[in-house]
Amino acid sequence: MKQKSWHLNRRELLRGAGAAISLPLLESMCWSNTAAPTLPKRMMVSYFSYGAYMPEAKSGVPDQRLADQPHPDWSWWPCKNPGPLSFNESSSPFEPLKHYVSYLQGLDHAGGWKLGGHSSGDVFATGADMTGLDKTNNISIDQVAARLNGHQTRYPSLVLGTEGGTGSYGRCKTLSHLGPGRPIPSLNKPREIFDRLFRPYDGQDKTSVQQNLKNQTSLLDLVLEESRGLQNRLGAADQRKLDEYLQSVREVEGRVARSSRWIDRELPSVDASTLNLEVTEEDPENFLRCMYDLIFLALQTDTTRYATFMLESEQSGASELQNYAHYLFGYSGNTHDISHKRPDDISGRWDQWRAKQHAYFLKRLRDTPEADGNMLDRTVVLWGSAHPHQAHNTRNYPIQLAGGNQLGFQHGHLHQFIGDRKVPLANLFLSMLHSVGIPVDQFADSTGEMSEIFQP
């Protein structure tokens, strides 16, 4: 028998108030550096690959020739007309979350237009224009937030992916980038993620941790000195390569300094036995849920406030992920095939399954009270892909925004940004950043805020 992500009964236990976490939330709030405990504002970005099934809107926006047809039961878009949401089969998992989700049609990153048919996933969270000579990505939305506010939590951000690592140009396996040419490797092993989040000291006592950190600092100094000595023996191009190493050393220094600051703060006590951390991608549902659970726990304990999650990359061809539809429905092809063939009997169910997993995460947030609302009220969650129905089309992404109701968002509607109303997806990003308290003037190619989704 395959083991479940949540062992029997414990799921009940954890549902709702997050009872497994012994530390009350308010107490955890007191860790924050600000004097008065303010409630955290959180953000999560997740990506699903290869677009979605939307037979009435193959290019991502409604096909006018089908204007007199009823909205299909199986389409990623929940309903036909802009305005209040109603839900079809594909989107049914979100029905209970009606007042927490918005669907946005016609948005995309211009930077991804000219990329290859599968490369635009690289820029989903960055909006960078990668067609230039350098072909380097740029900073992603979560890192913009983390750079400014990341010091308030133990970890500035959490970067997850089902496949792990950075991937390569045009085939990213992470959504997060520190800046040009600096992708952040995504973590994909539940056990490892858990330990990193909640057991960073590996059972050592405080004095020895402190001692270790002190040693590490002096070691890093020596390492830096050593590498600098090396630099003048290299050609210019090689020097630049070694600069990457120096940058990384400084990054680790930053982490060490951070750990030193956080060493006196108590770690949240999270009960690992409630999770099956050994679950692997061969058990799709429980694997995804376990990853979502880890993000939830990280947010709930205020271990971090910004997370990204690459649910599947645009190059899952070498990983077990591509077989999910096969495991689930006995589909004879891989998940990439679905995007090309769009088989009527599988495509919708595949979307629905993916929706179900994401809805599970949103529900966990919604069902966890926080102050006078719930966690979802203060967590803005983006969910989307860089392709619509047509496999290699890189315009008009399927985009769903959820949560953040107490951060100014108003949900429950389908919005269209088509024709004259077309705006860059980066406008939404800018609004998301503002909602979590990041006062930037611009993000990528943004032209302004997206007022439509804010409460009047």
Next chain:
Amino acid sequence: MPIAAAQNLSNNDQQTDFFHRYCGDCHGETDPKAETSLLHFPHSASTEKDWDKVVRALTKLQSGSMPPLDYPQPLPKEREAAVNQLRLKLRNELGSDSNKTLTPNSRRLSNFEYENTIQDLLGIDLHLAKHLPEDPSKPYRFNQTPDFLRMTGERLQRYQENARRALDAVIVDPTPPKIHQARREWIPEKNPRELAIEGNKRGSPADGLSIKTWPTHGTYRVRIKASGKFPEGTTDFPLRLVMGYSLASDIGAAPFTTVGTVYLKKSDDHSQVYEFFGRIENHPSEPERQYRRGGTRTGNLVTIPEAMVITPQNLFDDGTLNDRLDLATRPTAVIDWIDFESPWSETWPPPHHQRILFDSPMQNKDSASYARQVIETFLGRAFRRPVRKEEIDRYVRIHEIHHLETDNFEEAIRKTLAAALSSSNFLYHINSKDVSFQQFQIANRLSYFLWGSMPDEPLFEIATAGQLNDPKVIESQVRRMLADPKSRRFIDQLSRQWLGLDKCISIPIHTKRFPRFLHLVSRGQHAGDEVPFRPTIRDAMVEETIAYVGELIDSNQTCFSLIDSDFAMLNERLASHYGITDVRGHQIRRVQLTPKSSLGGLMTHGSILTGNSTGSVPHPVYRAVWLREAILGDEVRDPPADVPSLEENPTDKKDQTLTFAERLNLHRTKTSCRECHAWLDPWGLAFEQYDAIGRFQPMVPPMNTRIRGYDPKKDETLSDYTKYLTQISTVKVSASSTLPDGTVINSLEDLKAYLLTKKSNQVATSVVRRLLSYALGRDLNAHDYLTIESLVEKSKSNGYRLQDLIVSICQSPVFLNQAQ
């Protein structure tokens, strides 16, 4: 020299005229194809990117793939003149010193190199790459390039953690540790001692030996006393031991790693003791778990403590397993006992410890000087070059810091050496300008090329003696290194990346159409009752291809053996899959082929054909991309954004998969698809007679036949289903196709013959390029054009033999990093 200059100019003008006339239509000023305008070609070349375009144009002109057939063709004389002019331009203006370009040659070790280096440096078989973020990869490209191998803070932190793990493992405490032991016997009167392929009873050796306690670090020894029972017609089988989670109750997700495999042979009729050694850190343990008895809420709480289980597996597989034959026709292992001991060492401290903390008169007298000795010796090996005094001083200082705070000499040394293992000097290939390092850089290039790891003692000695500029010395070293078992790492890595083998393992197989392709089922069982944790035929296929590439290099075959050959590397399982009957035994060996077998060369390998199918049907486009990338060395571009999907096509329903070739035909007539697919599909169609799992299958059911899947109610045995398929297969598969140059071919044999006659230079060049790129650890660029050309010439002169080519590459100035 005004005359020469004037001549050059006029040549350039002629060329411009040539490109204007023959290329200008598509590669003009506005919106040129491939974003390449050739109107002012090649005057305009100034940047690296321009030069790449020059090389691309040159290659296309040489191979005849441009201009396309339906455009006016230049006379052969004109074409030759243009080619020669371009080559001249490259030689005169660009030169071939590619190491001078702006692309870096320094890069970090790949995970593969890192793990090997740690193992060879420390002398322990520790698997550390699994703790690192995965390296990026791109099909058909090698990932050990500066572009791919980047460093991030996250990664550096993992290196630091790994360095600690490595040092904790290699340096032991002086007092001998507690020895953990476990043993289990199977006594004839009490328990079954036989281990069959499946269907083993409780209490049989299939339960394995459960270990309750083990050390955190250490070498282990596992012994098993076993013999085999062989029914008529069977010769041998692999008996594998794995350690990790218990395999008795789970069906697929339980992690474990291999302890070792032994081939039990018919001649071994007495039971023998087999020994295996490994590192305890490499195996996952099953954490403590609790459950309520009876699965109810009120049942007693039962705690199962943390454990590791050593499980023996009978991996017999002759290819008929899925035909529901009786177990009695299969060999079984008879297991007397299994025992476990860790840490295991004949001496204490163990050799890997003594290699670092060696005996020295200073050891007890003057610990500071001893530490210095230890550090100096270790750094020289870890940095893979002579170490400077100031470097030693720096690590001595690190040691002092640590020694002050802990009285434990070993611990201070561990911390110091761990710092060295996270230093850029260890983690990077550094392309230093320092002349005193030159010989060592060559030694490193050789060893990372041919072993994926650091140089060994003999190589260091030769570098120290400064002999690595001598081509003869390089040749003897290359041949020595290829004969060393460590070269299998290179063969494995090269084959997997170059040929994109990993796809074969992950492609979803249509299990109804190919029942039990992946899992075995015997009499009385139904679909779903799979015996897990066994290597499948797909693993054997990948082994086959790697063994084949290895054999070509070992026996110095010509590079054209990649296209076709009269032998294959097979075992009984693979032979049975391909329909060859007279191969017995589980070890892969060289098998002579007859023309009837429809085998020979990479293009008939199951790994390639399966990996480039959809899992249910052949996929001509995937196979064409594979051929053009891996064999012809073309760069096939990613599908562009905005291509309309094929689903508008009325026949695009998932069960009517047989019409794929017809559908492609339709595809090629659509203008939007045609442009790329005209260059792809013709190559792929030649593979059509090989089915989705790589078997030669010239007959298929007629179009639009609904093929029923395997059904245990209708099909008593697997052969019944095979019979059903044969019976409905009444139509010959067409593998006819018109290649881009107009040649008509009718089979894969024709394609092979075409490649060997018409494309031999392109194939040879492609092989040179791949091996050179792998050897240099970077992508090739325009500067390398002339190097490649001369390597191809040289290769031609020694009959295109692969091992000789590897020698030539290692002797080439670009590999030796010499100015030319």
